[in-house]
Amino acid sequence: MSKIIKNIFVWFMVVSCLLLPVLSYAATGDTTSNLWPWYITRASGLVAYILLFFLVASGVGIKTSWLFKFISPTFAWINHRYLGIALSAAVVTHLISLLLDTYLKFSVIDVFVPFVSNYKPLLLSAGIIGLYILLVVMFSSLVTINKFPKAWRLLHYLTYPLFIILFIHGYFIGTDTKFIIIKLIYLITGVIVAWLSLYRLYFFYKQK
Ligand code: HEM
Numbered sequence: 072m073s074k075i076i077k078n079i080f081v082w083f084m085v086v087s088c089l090l091l092p093v094l095s096y097a098a099t100g101d102t103t104s105n106l107w108p109w110y111i112t113r114a115s116g117l118v119a120y121i122l123l124f125f126l127v128a129s130g131v132g133i134k135t136s137w138l139f140k141f142i143s144p145t146f147a148w149i150n151h152r153y154l155g156i157a158l159s160a161a162v163v164t165h166l167i168s169l170l171l172d173t174y175l176k177f178s179v180i181d182v183f184v185p186f187v188s189n190y191k192p193l194l195l196s197a198g199i200i201g202l203y204i205l206l207v208v209m210f211s212s213l214v215t216i217n218k219f220p221k222a223w224r225l226l227h228y229l230t231y232p233l234f235i236i237l238f239i240h241g242y243f244i245g246t247d248t249k250f251i252i253i254k255l256i257y258l259i260t261g262v263i264v265a266w267l268s269l270y271r272l273y274f275f276y277k278q279k
Pocket residue numbers: 112113114115116117118119120123162165166169181182183195196198199200201202203205237240241242244245246247248253
């Protein structure tokens with residue numbers, strides 16, 4: 072079992088780390104300038120968004136059991152957990168590269184306090200609010216899941232508004248949304264999550 076866990080962890084970390092430079096390069100074709108932190112901010116934002124999509128999809132898949140048609144419950148749970156870890160790593164990269172960036176020059180306060188920066192304030196604040204909601208969901212999953220399962224479940228529902236907030240943040244603030252392939256990624260993931268949310272709602276009422 073511990074071997075499976077290790078493999079999946081390594082797999083996600085490797086994929087996330089490989090995607091960062093590849094997306095950075097694809098976004099600009101410029102690998103020499105001092106704008107690297109800016110490219111990494113953009114690439115890590117996209118990686119984080121994609122990981123969030125898989126996290127939501129696997130969560131609904133586990134809860135409604137449709138995922139178990141394809142993979143075992145243990146494998147599904149392990150994947151779900153490590154997607155959360157990989158997402159945290161991508162978000163930390165997004166924030167560190169923003170702080171290192173010399174292009175827009177964000178301060179620590181700009182990055183952590185909503186409605187302070189003058190750079191696209193609403194869209195930037197959506198990212199910051201998303202960050203805090205993400206912290207609540209992650210922290211409650213690590214700490215309260217066994218001790219207070221009801222509270223954990225309620226807090227976990229925050230994932231749905233979290234996805235909407237980060238979708239808006241990424242789609243409208245992102246430099247890379249101008250690429251048709253990135254637009255398509257947002258469109259396809261957005262439609263799938265909308266559909267999954269409706270399915271989850273249907274499952275909720277069917278269970279009652
Ligand atoms: C909490 C999780 C977060 C996720 C999943 C996320 C995701 C994203 C995504 C997908 C993009 C678009 C990248 C592109 O297409 O170029 C983006 C861009 C950006 N994010 Fe975040 N973000 C998060 C938090 C934050 C926070 C807390 C800040 C701090 C203020 C922030 C600041 C920015 C900025 C400035 C950009 C613009 C980069 C550009 O011009 O492309 N984000 N983010």
